[in-house]
Amino acid sequence: AQSVTQPDIHITVSEGASLELRCNYSYGATPYLFWYVQSPGQGLQLLLKYFSGDTLVQGIKGFEAEFKRSQSSFNLRKPSVHWSDAAEYFCAALMTYGNKLVFGAGTILRVKS
Amino acid sequence: NAGVTQTPKFQVLKTGQSMTLQCAQDMNHNSMYWYRQDPGMGLRLIYYSASEGTTDKGEVPNGYNVSRLNKREFSLRLESAAPSQTSVYFCASSKGSSNQPQHFGDGTRLSIL
Numbered sequence: 001a002q003s004v005t006q007p008d009i010h011i012t013v014s015e016g017a018s019l020e021l022r023c024n025y026s027y028g029a030t031p032y033l034f035w036y037v038q039s040p041g042q043g044l045q046l047l048l049k050y051f052s053g054d055t056l057v058q059g060i061k062g063f064e065a066e067f068k069r070s071q072s073s074f075n076l077r078k079p080s081v082h083w084s085d086a087a088e089y090f091c092a093a094l095m096t097y098g099n100k101l102v103f104g105a106g107t108i109l110r111v112k113s
Numbered sequence: 114n115a116g117v118t119q120t121p122k123f124q125v126l127k128t129g130q131s132m133t134l135q136c137a138q139d140m141n142h143n144s145m146y147w148y149r150q151d152p153g154m155g156l157r158l159i160y161y162s163a164s165e166g167t168t169d170k171g172e173v174p175n176g177y178n179v180s181r182l183n184k185r186e187f188s189l190r191l192e193s194a195a196p197s198q199t200s201v202y203f204c205a206s207s208k209g210s211s212n213q214p215q216h217f218g219d220g221t222r223l224s225i226l
Binding site: 004006009034036041042043044045046049090100101103104105106 | 117148153154155157158171203205214219220
């Protein structure tokens with residue numbers, strides 16, 4: 001069965017430090033991949049998406065993600081974290097039949113000053 | 114610029130009561146979805162509607178029913194609420210083709226006592 005794994009439940013980084021959030025997927029083919037961010041009490045906002053082509057994709061708010069087929073990974077990165085980046089981040093893979101998203105469990109990012 | 118609108122935002126029910134969660138989108142999207150979000154489990158798909166007039170079960174459909182009232186509206190009904198259905202419920206919509214992301218509402222926080 002298709003699945004998405006985010007190994008880190010919580011991550012704490014200092015403001016200004018770099019960030020990498022991990023995501024691994026299990027899927028029969030290369031899926032469409034997404035990263036969403038959820039601020040407290042809010043819905044999910046799309047950060048970026050990967051469908052095909054260039055394996056390094058740029059998103060909003062200075063985020064980027066790199067697709068690595070050999071590792072079945074789609075890790076999210078940001079070179080310098082801001083306090084406003086504190087939120088929960090979800091990786092998701094799209095099952096093409098029915099256009100259904102499979103989500104990882106999420107990673108809560110805390111930013112310390 | 115409303116996007117996906119969910120009502121109500123908060124609700125408390127007693128066990129056995131019924132409740133309908135409303136969702137409407139103004140983006141002329143074909144597909145709509147209902148998810149539930151529980152701590153440490155990410156978002157899980159309850160039901161989805163690939164297009165007007167169709168509905169299908171997702172990962173966790175038991176205890177729920179849905180109605181795709183028209184292209185804009187997709188409601189979720191709990192016929193006899195149970196404490197296990199305490200969760201945050203999100204509605205989402207997408208154009209329907211597989212390379213289009215899903216757009217989320219702000220959620221309905223539902224507590225069953």
